[in-house]
Amino acid sequence: MEEIDVPQPLMNQLSDYWVGFWTLLPQLALALVVLLVVWALSRGVRWVIARLLVRARMRRSLIEVFQMLAGTGIWLLGTLIAMTIVFPSLTPAKALTALGLGSVAIGFAFKDVFENFLAGILILLREPFKLDDFIECDDIEGVVEEITIRDTHIRQTDGQLVVMPNAMLFKQPVTVRTSQNLRRAEITVGVAYDVDVDAARTVIYDAVVAVDMVRDDVRDVQVFAREFGSSSIDFQVTWWTGSKPVDIRASRDKVVAGIKRALDDAGMEIPFPYRTLTFKDGAQDVLARIAALREEEAEDKSRRM
Numbered sequence: 001m002e003e004i005d006v007p008q009p010l011m012n013q014l015s016d017y018w019v020g021f022w023t024l025l026p027q028l029a030l031a032l033v034v035l036l037v038v039w040a041l042s043r044g045v046r047w048v049i050a051r052l053l054v055r056a057r058m059r060r061s062l063i064e065v066f067q068m069l070a071g072t073g074i075w076l077l078g079t080l081i082a083m084t085i086v087f088p089s090l091t092p093a094k095a096l097t098a099l100g101l102g103s104v105a106i107g108f109a110f111k112d113v114f115e116n117f118l119a120g121i122l123i124l125l126r127e128p129f130k131l132d133d134f135i136e137c138d139d140i141e142g143v144v145e146e147i148t149i150r151d152t153h154i155r156q157t158d159g160q161l162v163v164m165p166n167a168m169l170f171k172q173p174v175t176v177r178t179s180q181n182l183r184r185a186e187i188t189v190g191v192a193y194d195v196d197v198d199a200a201r202t203v204i205y206d207a208v209v210a211v212d213m214v215r216d217d218v219r220d221v222q223v224f225a226r227e228f229g230s231s232s233i234d235f236q237v238t239w240w241t242g243s244k245p246v247d248i249r250a251s252r253d254k255v256v257a258g259i260k261r262a263l264d265d266a267g268m269e270i271p272f273p274y275r276t277l278t279f280k281d282g283a284q285d286v287l288a289r290i291a292a293l294r295e296e297e298a299e300d301k302s303r304r305m
Contacts, residue, residue: 030191031082038078042071062124065149112167119170120149129176134244136175138168157245182215183243185252189259190232192269197225197233200268204235207262213251214239231271 046067124147133144135154139257142156152169154162173258191200205223209216219240224238237259242249263270280294 031085042074115167119166134177178243192271207258211254
Protein backbone atom coordinates (compact mmCIF):
# COMPACT_ATOMS: atom_id res chain seq x y z
CA MET A 1 0.00 0.00 0.00
CA GLU A 2 1.14 3.49 -0.80
CA GLU A 3 1.86 5.57 2.27
CA ILE A 4 0.04 8.88 2.66
CA ASP A 5 2.38 11.80 3.04
CA VAL A 6 1.03 13.97 5.88
CA PRO A 7 2.32 17.56 5.91
CA GLN A 8 4.66 18.30 8.79
CA PRO A 9 2.74 21.37 10.08
CA LEU A 10 -0.39 19.26 10.40
CA MET A 11 1.50 16.57 12.26
CA ASN A 12 2.92 19.14 14.65
CA GLN A 13 -0.55 20.56 15.31
CA LEU A 14 -2.04 17.12 15.98
CA SER A 15 0.86 16.36 18.28
CA ASP A 16 0.23 19.57 20.20
CA TYR A 17 -3.46 18.67 20.55
CA TRP A 18 -2.55 15.24 21.88
CA VAL A 19 -0.09 16.61 24.41
CA GLY A 20 -2.56 19.31 25.45
CA PHE A 21 -5.28 16.70 25.97
CA TRP A 22 -3.11 14.64 28.30
CA THR A 23 -2.06 17.79 30.09
CA LEU A 24 -5.68 18.85 30.66
CA LEU A 25 -6.90 15.35 31.51
CA PRO A 26 -6.56 15.75 35.33
CA GLN A 27 -8.37 19.08 35.15
CA LEU A 28 -11.13 17.58 32.97
CA ALA A 29 -11.55 14.72 35.44
CA LEU A 30 -11.78 17.17 38.34
CA ALA A 31 -14.32 19.29 36.44
CA LEU A 32 -16.39 16.16 35.75
CA VAL A 33 -16.32 15.32 39.46
CA VAL A 34 -17.49 18.86 40.26
CA LEU A 35 -20.40 18.49 37.81
CA LEU A 36 -21.38 15.17 39.39
CA VAL A 37 -21.37 16.82 42.81
CA VAL A 38 -23.46 19.69 41.39
CA TRP A 39 -25.94 17.18 39.95
CA ALA A 40 -26.30 15.38 43.28
CA LEU A 41 -26.54 18.67 45.18
CA SER A 42 -29.22 19.97 42.80
CA ARG A 43 -31.34 16.85 43.24
CA GLY A 44 -30.91 16.98 47.02
CA VAL A 45 -31.90 20.65 47.22
CA ARG A 46 -34.95 20.08 45.00
CA TRP A 47 -36.03 17.17 47.23
CA VAL A 48 -35.61 19.23 50.40
CA ILE A 49 -37.56 22.15 48.91
CA ALA A 50 -40.37 19.83 47.86
CA ARG A 51 -40.63 18.27 51.32
CA LEU A 52 -40.62 21.61 53.13
CA LEU A 53 -43.12 23.33 50.83
CA VAL A 54 -45.46 20.34 50.75
CA ARG A 55 -45.62 20.48 54.54
CA ALA A 56 -46.37 24.19 54.20
CA ARG A 57 -49.28 23.20 51.89
CA MET A 58 -48.00 25.28 49.01
CA ARG A 59 -49.37 24.70 45.52
CA ARG A 60 -47.62 22.17 43.30
CA SER A 61 -46.95 24.69 40.52
CA LEU A 62 -45.32 27.11 42.95
CA ILE A 63 -43.20 24.29 44.42
CA GLU A 64 -41.95 23.50 40.92
CA VAL A 65 -41.01 27.16 40.42
CA PHE A 66 -38.85 27.20 43.57
CA GLN A 67 -37.28 23.87 42.62
CA MET A 68 -36.42 25.15 39.16
CA LEU A 69 -34.94 28.41 40.45
CA ALA A 70 -32.81 26.62 43.06
CA GLY A 71 -31.64 23.98 40.56
CA THR A 72 -30.79 26.62 37.93
CA GLY A 73 -28.75 28.64 40.43
CA ILE A 74 -26.80 25.59 41.60
CA TRP A 75 -26.05 24.46 38.04
CA LEU A 76 -24.95 27.97 37.04
CA LEU A 77 -22.52 28.21 39.95
CA GLY A 78 -21.23 24.67 39.41
CA THR A 79 -20.68 25.23 35.69
CA LEU A 80 -18.66 28.39 36.39
CA ILE A 81 -16.47 26.48 38.86
CA ALA A 82 -15.93 23.63 36.37
CA MET A 83 -14.99 26.09 33.60
CA THR A 84 -12.43 27.83 35.80
CA ILE A 85 -10.89 24.43 36.69
CA VAL A 86 -10.51 23.40 33.04
CA PHE A 87 -9.39 26.86 31.89
CA PRO A 88 -7.42 28.50 34.72
CA SER A 89 -7.05 31.71 32.73
CA LEU A 90 -10.83 32.07 32.66
CA THR A 91 -11.72 33.99 35.82
CA PRO A 92 -15.27 34.07 37.22
CA ALA A 93 -15.52 37.76 36.26
CA LYS A 94 -14.73 36.99 32.60
CA ALA A 95 -17.14 34.06 32.63
CA LEU A 96 -19.93 36.22 34.06
CA THR A 97 -19.21 38.91 31.45
CA ALA A 98 -19.47 36.38 28.63
CA LEU A 99 -22.58 34.92 30.21
CA GLY A 100 -24.12 38.38 30.43
CA LEU A 101 -23.51 39.12 26.76
CA GLY A 102 -24.93 35.72 25.83
CA SER A 103 -27.96 36.32 28.04
CA VAL A 104 -28.74 39.56 26.19
CA ALA A 105 -28.68 37.76 22.84
CA ILE A 106 -30.77 34.88 24.19
CA GLY A 107 -33.19 37.35 25.78
CA PHE A 108 -33.88 39.06 22.46
CA ALA A 109 -34.28 35.72 20.70
CA PHE A 110 -36.67 34.27 23.31
CA LYS A 111 -38.39 37.43 24.47
CA ASP A 112 -41.92 35.98 24.45
CA VAL A 113 -40.83 32.80 26.23
CA PHE A 114 -39.14 34.70 29.06
CA GLU A 115 -42.06 37.14 29.26
CA ASN A 116 -44.54 34.30 29.79
CA PHE A 117 -42.12 32.64 32.21
CA LEU A 118 -41.77 35.73 34.42
CA ALA A 119 -45.52 36.42 34.21
CA GLY A 120 -46.21 32.85 35.33
CA ILE A 121 -43.92 33.22 38.35
CA LEU A 122 -45.62 36.49 39.35
CA ILE A 123 -49.09 34.96 38.92
CA LEU A 124 -48.14 31.96 41.05
CA LEU A 125 -46.66 34.20 43.75
CA ARG A 126 -49.45 36.79 43.84
CA GLU A 127 -52.31 34.29 43.39
CA PRO A 128 -54.84 36.64 41.76
CA PHE A 129 -56.84 33.51 40.95
CA LYS A 130 -56.52 29.82 41.79
CA LEU A 131 -57.57 26.43 40.46
CA ASP A 132 -61.34 25.95 39.93
CA ASP A 133 -61.90 29.72 39.80
CA PHE A 134 -64.18 31.00 37.03
CA ILE A 135 -62.39 33.86 35.26
CA GLU A 136 -62.85 36.03 32.19
CA CYS A 137 -60.07 37.68 30.18
CA ASP A 138 -60.13 39.10 26.67
CA ASP A 139 -63.54 37.56 25.78
CA ILE A 140 -62.39 34.15 27.06
CA GLU A 141 -64.12 32.82 30.16
CA GLY A 142 -64.10 29.49 31.91
CA VAL A 143 -62.78 27.47 34.83
CA VAL A 144 -59.05 27.47 35.62
CA GLU A 145 -57.88 23.85 35.35
CA GLU A 146 -54.10 24.25 35.54
CA ILE A 147 -51.56 27.02 36.08
CA THR A 148 -48.07 26.33 34.74
CA ILE A 149 -45.01 28.55 34.50
CA ARG A 150 -45.66 29.32 30.82
CA ASP A 151 -49.44 29.20 30.39
CA THR A 152 -52.80 28.72 32.07
CA HIS A 153 -55.41 26.15 31.01
CA ILE A 154 -59.01 27.42 30.99
CA ARG A 155 -61.98 25.11 30.39
CA GLN A 156 -64.82 27.07 28.79
CA THR A 157 -68.49 26.43 29.58
CA ASP A 158 -68.94 24.67 26.22
CA GLY A 159 -66.22 22.16 27.14
CA GLN A 160 -63.42 23.57 24.98
CA LEU A 161 -59.95 23.99 26.48
CA VAL A 162 -58.16 27.31 25.97
CA VAL A 163 -54.43 27.55 26.71
CA MET A 164 -53.68 31.20 27.46
CA PRO A 165 -50.13 32.60 27.70
CA ASN A 166 -49.44 33.94 31.16
CA ALA A 167 -48.29 37.27 29.73
CA MET A 168 -51.83 37.88 28.46
CA LEU A 169 -53.32 37.17 31.88
CA PHE A 170 -50.72 39.42 33.50
CA LYS A 171 -51.23 42.38 31.14
CA GLN A 172 -54.98 42.22 30.49
CA PRO A 173 -57.72 42.87 33.09
CA VAL A 174 -58.94 39.56 34.54
CA THR A 175 -62.41 39.20 36.07
CA VAL A 176 -62.48 36.53 38.78
CA ARG A 177 -66.18 35.70 39.07
CA THR A 178 -65.73 33.21 41.89
CA SER A 179 -63.46 35.32 44.09
CA GLN A 180 -66.35 35.30 46.60
CA ASN A 181 -68.98 32.68 47.35
CA LEU A 182 -71.88 34.97 46.41
CA ARG A 183 -72.79 37.02 43.34
CA ARG A 184 -75.63 39.39 42.68
CA ALA A 185 -78.18 38.63 39.96
CA GLU A 186 -80.68 41.03 38.48
CA ILE A 187 -83.81 41.04 36.31
CA THR A 188 -86.43 43.62 35.28
CA VAL A 189 -90.13 42.93 35.85
CA GLY A 190 -92.96 45.04 34.43
CA VAL A 191 -96.55 45.29 35.68
CA ALA A 192 -99.53 47.04 34.12
CA TYR A 193 -100.21 50.71 34.88
CA ASP A 194 -103.49 49.93 36.63
CA VAL A 195 -101.72 47.73 39.23
CA ASP A 196 -100.91 49.21 42.64
CA VAL A 197 -97.15 49.74 42.78
CA ASP A 198 -96.75 48.96 46.51
CA ALA A 199 -98.83 45.80 46.25
CA ALA A 200 -96.86 44.62 43.20
CA ARG A 201 -93.57 45.28 45.03
CA THR A 202 -94.70 43.12 47.95
CA VAL A 203 -95.83 40.26 45.69
CA ILE A 204 -92.54 40.29 43.76
CA TYR A 205 -90.46 40.45 46.95
CA ASP A 206 -92.29 37.51 48.57
CA ALA A 207 -91.92 35.45 45.39
CA VAL A 208 -88.16 36.03 45.21
CA VAL A 209 -87.58 35.30 48.90
CA ALA A 210 -89.46 32.00 48.54
CA VAL A 211 -86.89 30.68 46.01
CA ASP A 212 -84.49 28.27 47.74
CA MET A 213 -81.43 29.39 45.73
CA VAL A 214 -81.82 33.02 46.84
CA ARG A 215 -79.48 33.75 49.77
CA ASP A 216 -81.68 36.26 51.57
CA ASP A 217 -80.15 35.08 54.85
CA VAL A 218 -76.84 36.73 53.83
CA ARG A 219 -77.88 39.66 51.63
CA ASP A 220 -81.29 41.32 51.35
CA VAL A 221 -83.50 40.97 48.30
CA GLN A 222 -84.13 44.37 46.74
CA VAL A 223 -87.15 45.37 44.63
CA PHE A 224 -87.25 48.96 43.36
CA ALA A 225 -89.65 50.67 40.97
CA ARG A 226 -87.27 51.67 38.21
CA GLU A 227 -89.04 53.62 35.49
CA PHE A 228 -92.17 54.23 33.46
CA GLY A 229 -91.94 51.83 30.55
CA SER A 230 -93.77 52.06 27.26
CA SER A 231 -96.54 49.78 28.51
CA SER A 232 -95.62 48.95 32.13
CA ILE A 233 -94.15 50.08 35.42
CA ASP A 234 -90.73 48.41 35.51
CA PHE A 235 -89.22 47.01 38.71
CA GLN A 236 -85.54 46.27 39.19
CA VAL A 237 -85.19 43.02 41.18
CA THR A 238 -81.79 42.03 42.64
CA TRP A 239 -80.81 39.06 44.81
CA TRP A 240 -77.70 37.10 45.83
CA THR A 241 -76.90 33.51 44.97
CA GLY A 242 -73.90 31.24 44.28
CA SER A 243 -71.01 32.73 42.31
CA LYS A 244 -70.75 30.05 39.62
CA PRO A 245 -72.43 30.77 36.25
CA VAL A 246 -74.71 27.76 36.64
CA ASP A 247 -75.91 29.17 39.97
CA ILE A 248 -76.80 32.47 38.30
CA ARG A 249 -78.71 30.77 35.49
CA ALA A 250 -80.53 28.32 37.77
CA SER A 251 -81.56 30.97 40.29
CA ARG A 252 -82.74 33.34 37.55
CA ASP A 253 -84.87 30.54 36.09
CA LYS A 254 -86.55 29.88 39.44
CA VAL A 255 -86.99 33.57 40.25
CA VAL A 256 -88.65 34.33 36.90
CA ALA A 257 -90.98 31.35 37.26
CA GLY A 258 -91.83 32.28 40.86
CA ILE A 259 -92.58 35.94 40.04
CA LYS A 260 -94.76 34.94 37.08
CA ARG A 261 -96.71 32.49 39.21
CA ALA A 262 -97.15 34.97 42.07
CA LEU A 263 -98.35 37.80 39.81
CA ASP A 264 -100.82 35.48 38.07
CA ASP A 265 -102.20 34.32 41.42
CA ALA A 266 -102.56 37.95 42.54
CA GLY A 267 -104.35 38.90 39.31
CA MET A 268 -101.62 41.36 38.33
CA GLU A 269 -100.93 41.64 34.61
CA ILE A 270 -97.47 41.48 33.08
CA PRO A 271 -98.24 43.52 29.93
CA PHE A 272 -96.69 43.28 26.53
CA PRO A 273 -96.26 46.35 24.28
CA TYR A 274 -99.50 47.60 22.71
CA ARG A 275 -99.64 49.14 19.23
CA THR A 276 -102.43 51.38 17.96
CA LEU A 277 -102.64 51.62 14.16
CA THR A 278 -104.20 54.71 12.54
CA PHE A 279 -105.14 54.61 8.84
CA LYS A 280 -105.83 57.45 6.42
CA ASP A 281 -109.29 57.88 4.84
CA GLY A 282 -110.18 54.97 2.57
CA ALA A 283 -107.50 52.64 3.90
CA GLN A 284 -110.02 50.75 6.03
CA ASP A 285 -112.21 50.07 2.97
CA VAL A 286 -109.21 48.63 1.13
CA LEU A 287 -108.37 46.37 4.08
CA ALA A 288 -111.99 45.23 4.31
CA ARG A 289 -112.02 44.41 0.59
CA ILE A 290 -108.77 42.40 0.98
CA ALA A 291 -110.29 40.48 3.89
CA ALA A 292 -113.43 39.72 1.85
CA LEU A 293 -111.31 38.43 -1.07
CA ARG A 294 -109.40 36.13 1.28
CA GLU A 295 -112.68 34.76 2.65
CA GLU A 296 -113.92 34.08 -0.88
CA GLU A 297 -110.70 32.24 -1.74
CA ALA A 298 -111.05 30.13 1.40
CA GLU A 299 -114.67 29.24 0.47
CA ASP A 300 -113.62 28.25 -3.08
CA LYS A 301 -110.92 25.94 -1.70
CA SER A 302 -113.42 24.34 0.67
CA ARG A 303 -115.88 23.64 -2.20
CA ARG A 304 -113.17 21.98 -4.32
CA MET A 305 -112.19 19.62 -1.51
